[in-house]
Amino acid sequence: MTEAALPRTTKASGPAVPVIVEQRVGPPAALWGMGILIASEGTLFICLVASYFYLRFETHPWPPDGIAPPRVAIPLIMTAILVATSVPMQLAWRAAQAGRLAAARLALVCALVVQAGYLAYEIHDFQDQLNRVAVTRDAYTSAYYVLLGADHAHVALGILFDVWLLGKLARGLTTYRVNAAQAIMWYWHFVNVVTIIVIGTLLSANV
Amino acid sequence: MRLRRLAILQWAGLFGGGIAWACAHVFGYAIQNAECGANRAAWSMSNDAWEASLLGVSMFFVLVAEAAAIAVLRGTASTTYDDDDPPASRIRFLAIAAAVSNVIFFAIIVFDLLGTLFNVACRGS
Numbered sequence: 248m249t250e251a252a253l254p255r256t257t258k259a260s261g262p263a264v265p266v267i268v269e270q271r272v273g274p275p276a277a278l279w280g281m282g283i284l285i286a287s288e289g290t291l292f293i294c295l296v297a298s299y300f301y302l303r304f305e306t307h308p309w310p311p312d313g314i315a316p317p318r319v320a321i322p323l324i325m326t327a328i329l330v331a332t333s334v335p336m337q338l339a340w341r342a343a344q345a346g347r348l349a350a351a352r353l354a355l356v357c358a359l360v361v362q363a364g365y366l367a368y369e370i371h372d373f374q375d376q377l378n379r380v381a382v383t384r385d386a387y388t389s390a391y392y393v394l395l396g397a398d399h400a401h402v403a404l405g406i407l408f409d410v411w412l413l414g415k416l417a418r419g420l421t422t423y424r425v426n427a428a429q430a431i432m433w434y435w436h437f438v439n440v441v442t443i444i445v446i447g448t449l450l451s452a453n454v
Numbered sequence: 455m456r457l458r459r460l461a462i463l464q465w466a467g468l469f470g471g472g473i474a475w476a477c478a479h480v481f482g483y484a485i486q487n488a489e490c491g492a493n494r495a496a497w498s499m500s501n502d503a504w505e506a507s508l509l510g511v512s513m514f515f516v517l518v519a520e521a522a523a524i525a526v527l528r529g530t531a532s533t534t535y536d537d538d539d540p541p542a543s544r545i546r547f548l549a550i551a552a553a554v555s556n557v558i559f560f561a562i563i564v565f566d567l568l569g570t571l572f573n574v575a576c577r578g579s
Contacts, residue, residue, distance in 0.1 A: 273540030276547040283551055423536070 260421045265346040267422050281430035285437045288401065292441050295397060296448050299390045309452060310387045314380060316453045317391075321372075326446045329365045329402070330439045332358045340432040343416070343425045351428065352416050358435070359409045366402050373399065391449060398445045401438050408434060457541065460529050463522045464545045467552035470519025471559035478512035478563060482570070490576035501575040509567040516560045523552035 259267055303309045310316055335358035342350035373395065382392045408431045415424045482505055488494065489501045526549035535547035 271539065273544060275540070276535040276543050279544055279547055280551075 260419055262346065264420050264422050264425060265344065268344050268425050275426040275429070277426040277430040278433065281433050285433065289437070289441075292397070292444065295390075295394050296444065299394060299448055302386045302390050303452075306386060311385050314384075314387060317449050319450055319453060322446050322450065325365060325368065326442055328361060329442055332361050332365075333436055333439050335361075336432045336435045340425075340428045343420060343428040346420060348416065348420045351420070352413065355409060355413055355416070355428075359406065359413065362402065362406050362409065362435075366399065366406060369399050369402070387452075394445050394449060398438075398442055401441060405431070405435055405438050456529075457545070460526050460545050461541060463529075464526045464549050464552065467519050467523030467526060467556065468548050470522065471516045471552070471556035474512040474515035474519065475559045475562055478509055478566065481508055482566065486575070494576075502571055505570040506567060509563055509570065513560060513563050513567075516556055516563060520553065520556040520560070523549050523556060527553060 335354040339351045339354035339358065342348075342354060373392075377392070380388055382388055412424070412427055412431055415427065485499065485504045485508065486501060489499045489504075526545060530542060530546040530549065533542045533546045535543045535550070537543070538546070
């Protein structure tokens, strides 16, 4: 296919998609938009983590008397499982970029199943913790639940992105959808890094 | 060459408002410390006058950044950010982001100014 014959639009589909994506001279607008979202959400988490450590250094003992330190093993295992989904997300984008639609869908479904399972367990665990210790008990519980809840909310948003992208890919591959796959892949890399930082922050109460 | 000028204006528009607000915030904190801190007699500053001047200057820079963003939007009127190739699409897209974010930074500075003028300075919390 000659370059002149290529429809220079995000609605381009079929065999033109990998050619257009390969010829692109810079990141698409979707990636800039995701960059802005990641920057603003990153700022939110920096503020939350800073608040946590501010409260920690002003409060003794930490966690306050009557509250057990957070468990270590299960949060670490669950974090490792979530972080592993960066691999199928990357593969999904690579496949979409190369025009391999079925492989892109399969990788995305694999990632979605693991991410949904992670969120289902974490919501159950969050509810269980809330039943034992109320969020309004003290500064520690407020900081703990807000940090963890904000992280879970970002995982939930990522799952919605995945479902939306799968719905789009069910109707074929376009340049627009390849751009979306790339942006959503970056979102998941961000969420996974944030989850590592949040869990590390919360587990630091054991130190 | 024209695209390069638009790109420079776009980055100025995108970061100008945020940098102006950040500087106003940091220098405003310093002014308040100079007036309300333990060594305030040495400085003998008027908090309201200094804060109002500082915030007025920062509002001016936010307006300049907004003007840059609008100039880029006008200069890229025939470009679509999703269909055209970079860097034109990126310049258009980030100019839209800049035009919106500068309005938000302007509002933050206005509320900072109102808070400074209507609150009693050096009052302990």
